Amino acid sequence: MDDRFTQAxxxxxxTGCELLVKGALESGVSLLTGYPGSPLAEVFDVIQRNAELLKNNGIVAQIANNEALSIARLNGSQMADVRAITFMKSxxxxxxxxxxxxxxLAGTTGGAVVVVGDDTWSHSTQVPADSRFLARHVYTPLLEPGTFQELKDWVNAAFQISAAADLYVCYLTTENQASGGGNVELHPNIYPDITGLKRVNLDTQLIDADKRVILPPHTAxxxxxxxxxRLxxxxETARDLGLNKIQFMAGISRKKRYPLGFVSAGLAHSYLLHALEELNLxxxxxxxxLGMTHPIDADIVREFAEQVGEIYVIEEKRPLLENEIKALLTHxxxxxxIETYVNVWGKQFPDDLxxxxxxxxxxxxxxxxKLIPLLKHRLGTSDTFVDLEHFAREKALQEEVSEQQIDIPQRxxxxxxxxxxxxxSSVFLEITQQFMDADYMExxxxxxxxxxxxxxxxxxxSMLKYEPFPRLxxxxxxxxxxxxxxAGIDPFIKNKQIVFMGDSTFFHGGMSAISDSIKNNQxxxxxILDNQTTAMTGHQPTPADALDLLGNPTFAQDIEKVAQGLVGDSEIDIVRTNPEDxxxxxxxxEKTILKPGVKIVxxxxxxxxTHHRRLRREQRKTIARDGFLKYEKHINITPEVCEFCRECTAVTGCPGLKIVNTDYGEKIAIDQSNCVSDGACARIKYACPAFEEVIVTRKRPPQQQAMASGYRDLLSDDPLPPPPPLTFERNWNVYAAGVGGMGIGTISKVLVVGGYLQGYGVTFCDRKGLAIRNGGVYTHIAYTQPGVHASPVIPYGKADLLLGLDILEAARGITAQSLFRIASPTRTTxxxxTAKTETISTLIGKDNFDPDTLEETLQTHTNADTYFGVDLFAVSEQLFGNKLYANMMxxxxxxxxxxxxxELEPLxxxxxxxxxxxxxxxxxxxxxxxxxxxxxxxxIENETPHQLNYAEMLSAKRQILEKKRGGKRLAQKYIALVESxxxxxxxxxxNMHRLLALYVYDLVQFEDLNYAQVYVEKVKQVHARDSEVYDYRATKAAIRYLHKVMLIKDEVYVAHLLTSTEKLERDKELYRVDTENGDKIKYVHLNRPHFTVMGLDLETDIDTRNWQLNLMKRMKFLRRWLSKWHAREKAFREWYVTRVIDTFAPTDTEAYEKHLRALECVEEVRGYREIRYPKMEAARQIVESLLEE
Structure with missing residues (x-):
């Protein structure tokens, strides 16, 4: 239980969602219900965290199967004198x-409040939101709180209006309120007389059925x-509660109208105050x-109109208030x-503004x-207080941030x-492609x-809309x-149809859709994706769970049994299966889809x-008991085996994968901080032998690993004197940006609470709707001195500090294309x-960005003198074994x-x-x-690991070769060959010399020194016909790409790569394996070897261990015994040598450039077997078009 919810x-x-719950508790609520949806989903998390408080006081909290059922709960609750509230999105x-x-229309007894969350910016909602219209349509009064204090306190006001007016009250919040928050004054909770612990008997004779049952002729x-x-x-009740008020009218004579006045409500009013604050007005x-915007209090509108010359209505979305006020004043x-008609403006300003x-x-x-031109036009005369010079500065700042154009990919x-x-989804992506292949289907x-x-x-x-799954x-x-x-298209098409449905969606209304399909033989x-939670909105329970929102035992409904009840005795298949297989x-x-009629999987x-949260809890218990984990399992990718074909990323789009640079170019690697080792990336159609399971076992706690002194010094316990805190006059703003899972939410919480403890007014907004789906996460925090107003969003160019946990999202916060544009060179540090975190589009190769370029951009558009950038992920991984602590750094x-x-203490x-x-x-x-x-x-920058230079590379490979049988002589010949x-x-x-040393070594390991000698001679042949005039670009291309085609990654060579000395040492360091401490590392290699024997293609999935691969890598003789084995790769190698290498003899610059492109044509020849073969053919066609003359 959170003590803040009993603070009196x-x-x-x-947070805004927390304030709604605290406001309900301070209002004497008996029932909290609803259905989770952004931006109000956190309400149910707050309720869950405070389950003990609610249960001890008999307060009932239930998630309804859908929003309509939650309203029905309110209807039923009003048969007794209880207060009930429901929460839902627009x-x-x-x-x-x-x-x-x-x-x-059936009315209330204790009071019924409907809290609705509007996503006015359509940040995470599929349709534009403006619930004000719907509230009017169903005759409910509508309250629009504007400040976070009102967001809490007006819940009680809503209940009072509901009870007095005998109507439900709609209570409108927006995303920036629900996802925002601040410090507020608190009042005692009121615990109701009628609760789940203190039930009453209804006297049914006292129920007025004519009122409670709305049917004609009583409807009219x-x-x-x-x-x-009632309205x-x-x-009258809102008037008594002071919800509508005229502000800043002191000193204005009724005989002399003020030139203009504003009308506003809700968060728009907060934005208006903030804008006027920034304009010194x-x-x-x-x-x-207006606190209650339906019905509008005509008296206070008329009173206001009699004191101002013009009215300007400030509201989000369509001109609802504007039109109603116009109609009211016209009437x-x-x-x-009223004696004088007052013009009302809003979505249109006078004089073409x-x-x-x-x-x-x-x-x-x-x-x-919008206000600068208006106020300058209407008030900018010599006898007014408008500061035109300040207006000019504000306008210049607006123009400056609008010019910050940065081309960056979407996340x-x-x-x-x-x-x-x-x-x-990855299986269906594969099925979809194969079902369009005539040969496959036949x-x-x-x-x-x-x-x-x-x-x-x-x-x-719904994420299927985005890469890599938009086809679905x-x-x-x-x-x-x-x-x-x-059902609408089924009678007219022959196509087979698919629909995905979540478990919570099934109970929300999906079972009715299935029934409809069955009835019409669709x-x-x-x-049905049964993941045992309402994951989209933050993991609230579903009807299939054994516990409810408060942890009470409930009957767990079985989706399969419910579906079986729908299909009855029909022949419709219902199968429950694990998609991991x-x-x-x-x-x-495949078999099921092609059947006629309805199918349910x-x-x-x-x-x-939820699975890994439970695992982490168990691991923490193990560590607390034993001091360490005895067993760890990881998914690993061997970069030398990876072909960078991107099939694993294109088919899965998994953010547990990343791109790394190696001596062989870019490769896919595992992001150990994100990967959960489920192996989905390794289960793709064309098995990639680079994937493997790594099993680490330990007998005793791991020892502190040796690290460079610079890193070790960072962990020093020596006291560090804190700096004096920064000071500010009116307000101070910080913007933090990152990606879901990085810890931006924790940064926000610490800074919000730290500011509160320091004594500041705190206002904040966390834009985190896409956090659990690896989207961008952004937080705005404002500290204010007493009497200064701030809305939840930082104005353009007015962030004092930009904390970029992700460099791409930090840059997004300053670009003119974004909503925020928070930075300016004069104010923002x-x-x-600086670490790069791939987007899905960059991971699959459809986009890219350069962190160095983004860093330069950030320095340009913020204060370059105070800028600070460092790869915190690298430091965190070095010190703590993962990236998760970069946020605190x-x-x-x-x-x-x-x-x-x-100061340090409150922080x-x-x-x-x-x-x-x-x-x-x-x-x-x-x-x-x-x-x-x-x-x-x-x-630490001085101790960042660097790549081996030529001499170091040569020495390292010599030492490895010396360990082979007859290795000293082989190593000497290798050295001589490379040096000559x-x-x-x-x-x-x-760099080219070190790559040559590496590539010659590879070819020696692949076959022998003679094979490497062939490679060297062909490179020399190209070099002899190359020229320094062209910077030996053809020779450099030959070094890289001839190696690529000669190094055929057959099962023998892959076995070598998966068991090589270099790989084992690298993995020991990565997984912190200390054999002297009793640690062991074992592998399960996820292979699908392919052999061609007597014209037959033999292929099977097999999980191999190192001992098996150690045998395989010694079977080089198979290359000669099995003449058809990898025949296409061998033929491509011979073609490249004869058609590209041997024909290199350019006579002019044009010929040189064409042949250079021909040499480079194999850059995109990547992957294994079915993935590689079409690319080989494409490369042939490119070369022939280049060298056809």
Whole structure:
């Protein structure tokens, strides 16, 4: 239980969702319900964390199967004198509207509140949101809190209005409120008289059925009562509560109107105050703040209109308030209630000035843009207080940030590492391609090609819209209606149809869609992705779980049994299977899809996040008991075996993969900090032998590994004097950017609590809707001095500090194409982690970005003199074994460089409060590492591992060869061959010489010294016809690409690479294996060897151990015995030598450039077998077109 939710006085900081729950507790609520959806999903997490408090006081909290059912709960609750509240997102209100319309007119007893979250910027919602219209449509009063204090306190006001007016109250929040927060004043909780622990008996004779049951002929009567009595009562109650108020009218005479005034509500009012604050006009212009925006209090609008010359309505989205106020004042003027008609402006400003946008949302910056021309035009005379010079500076800043154009790739969301949905989507991607292959379909299914149609739905599987899976979503309907979309096209097409459906979606309404498909004999396969949680919104329980939101035991409903009830005695197949068993899963899916009618497949695999949370808890217990883990399993990729064909990334799009640079070019590697070792990347169609399982066993706790002194010094326990805190006059803003899972949320929590403990006013907004799907995560935090107003979003160019945990997302925050544009060279200091984190588009090769270029850009658009950048991931991995502590290093660096207005004590206290106890010690160490980095980053930059130079490479490979049988003589010949070749080539490039030494070594290991000699002679042959005029580019290309085609990665050579000395030593270092301490490392290599024997292609999946590969790598004789084995690769090698190498004899620059391109044509020849062969043919065609003359 969180003590903040029982705090009865004083202040504390809360998120917006936390404030809604605290407000409900302070209001005497008996029932909390709803359905999770962004931006209000966190409400249910807050409830879950405070389950003990609620259960002890009998407060009921339940997640309904859908939003309509939550409204029905409120309807039922009002049969007794209880207060009930439901939470849902804007599209959830669409689902609930029918129930709400009826329930609202049926009235209330204790009070019913419907909290709806609008995503005005459409950041994570599929349709534009403006729930104000729907609230009016169903006759509910609408409250729009503007500050975080109001967000909490007005929950009670909403209940009071609901009870007094006998109507439900819609309570509108927006994403920047729900995902934001701040410090607020607190009041005692009120615990209700009627609860789950204190039940009552209803006297049914006292129930007024004519009121509770809305049916004709009473409907029209109730509508009349609602319009003439109940809604006016709501206005009177809101007036008594002071929800609508005229601000900043002091000193203005009624005889002399103020030139203009603003009307606003909700968060738009906060943005307006913030904009006026930035324009030095806070408190100088009258504002009518409407707390209840439906029904509008006509009296206060008329009062305001009589004191101002013009009204400007500031609202998000469409001109709803504007039009209603226009109509209200027109009516008042026509009736003589006001003497002078007052013009009302909003989406259009007078004299062709641009008004308030109608699309997306608002923020202070957008209002500053629109208000400067307006106020300058209307108030910019000599006898007014408008500071035109300040306006000019603000306008210049707006223009400056608008010119910061940066071309960077989007970071689209994707499935988490280990997500079970990736198993299904990658299989379907393969099936989709194969089903369009006529030969495949004829051979395997005796069928023509089949073009699969995929109907979209709402859930984690909505990520199918993005790379690498866009082929798997052709349309999108509302939640649980993917099958319904199929029903509309099914009678008219021959295609087979697929729809993915989540387990929570199944209970939300999916079972009805399945029933509809069965009834109409639709030709569709339902793939029910049963991951045992509502993962999309943060892992709330589903009806299939054995525990409810508060941890109470409940009956766990079985999806398979429910589906069986739908199909009855029909022949419809229902199968539950594990999608991780890729081969059998794929076979079953292919057979099932091609059957006629409805098919139901339940892909049963737990959500990776919940699964690994449980594993981590178990590991922590083991470490607490034994002091270490005796067993670890990892997925590893051997870079020398990887061909960088990107098939693993293109088929899975897994963020547990990354790209690394090696002496052989770019390769795919495992990001050990993200990878969960589920092996999905290794289960692709064309098995890549680079994948393997690494098993590490330990007998005793691992010893402290040796590390360079510079890194060791970073862990020093010596006291480090803290700098004096930064000071500021009015406000101070920090913006932090990263990727989901990096720890931006922790940075935000620590800085928010630290600012609160320091005594500042704190306002913040965490944009984290895509966090658990590896999307960008951004936080805005403002510290303010007393009396200064700040909205949750930093205005353009006004961040004092930019904390970039990801360099791409840091750059996104400053570009004019983004929503935020937070940086300016005169105000902003950037502290950035310079490591590259791939996007999915860069991982699959459809985009790219250069961190060095981004770093230069950041320095250009922030204060270059105070900029600080370092690869914190590398430091964290070196010191702590993973990247997860880079966030605390970033925070420590900013603190020690005197960039935070915080003292050490409140910052450390915030860290202790916000970081889980099990990780506190390491996080504290990481924070102090960051502090030491701030003082001397050069100490680690000097010790960054460097690549071997030519002499070091030659020596290293000599030592390895010497260990072979007859190795000393072989090593001597190897050295002589390389040195003589280097002397002949004499290109003056240490890098090319070191690569030559490496490549000759590879060819010796592949076959023998004679094979390497052939390579050397061909390189010399090219060199003899090359020229320094061309910087020996052809020779350099021959060194790289002739090696590539001669080094045929057959099963024999791959076995060598997987068991080589270099690999073993590298893996020991990576996994911190100390054999002298009793550690052991073992391998399970995930292979699919391919042999051609007597014209037959033999291929099978086999998991091999090192002893087996040690035998295989000695079987070089198979290359001669099996003449057809890798025949196509051998033929390509011979073709390249004779057609490209041997013909190199350019006569002019044009011929040279063409032949150079021919030499380089094999750059894209990558992969194994079926992946490689089409690329070999493409390279042949390119060469022939280049050298045809």
């Amino acid at each position: 006085s004083g202040t504390h900081v809360y 599209v959830g209100l669409h689902v609930a509207s029918d129930a709400l319309a009826i329930s609202n 009567q109730i509508e009349t009562e609602t319009l003439r009595e 006016p009562t709501a206005i 806070h408190g100088d212009i009258p504002i009518l703040k 008042a003027y026509q009736n003589g209630d 641009v008004g308030i946008p109608t699309v997306s949302g608002l923020d202070a910056s957008l209002l500053i843009q 689209t969301p994707t499935f988490c590492p280990g997500c079970p949905h990736r198993d299904s 051979k395997h299914h005796n069928s023509e090609p089949v073009d699969l149609v995929f109907h979209g739905d709402i859930g984690c599987y 979503m052709h349309n999108l309907s509302a939640m649980a209606l993917g099958g319904g979309s199929g 030709d569709i396969a339902y793939i 890729r081969v059998n899963y794929k076979k079953y899916l 339940i892909a049963d695999k737990e959500c990776a996040i 950037a502290v950035v982690n 970033l925070l420590g660096t900013a603190f020690q460089r005197q960039l935070l207005p915080l 450390q206290l915030a860290l202790k409060q916000m970081v889980p106890h099990a990780d506190l010690d390491t996080n504290m160490k990481a924070f102090n590492v960051g502090r030491r980095l701030a003082l001397d980053v050069q100490q 070749t280097v002397e002949t080539l004499n290109m003056g490039s240490d």
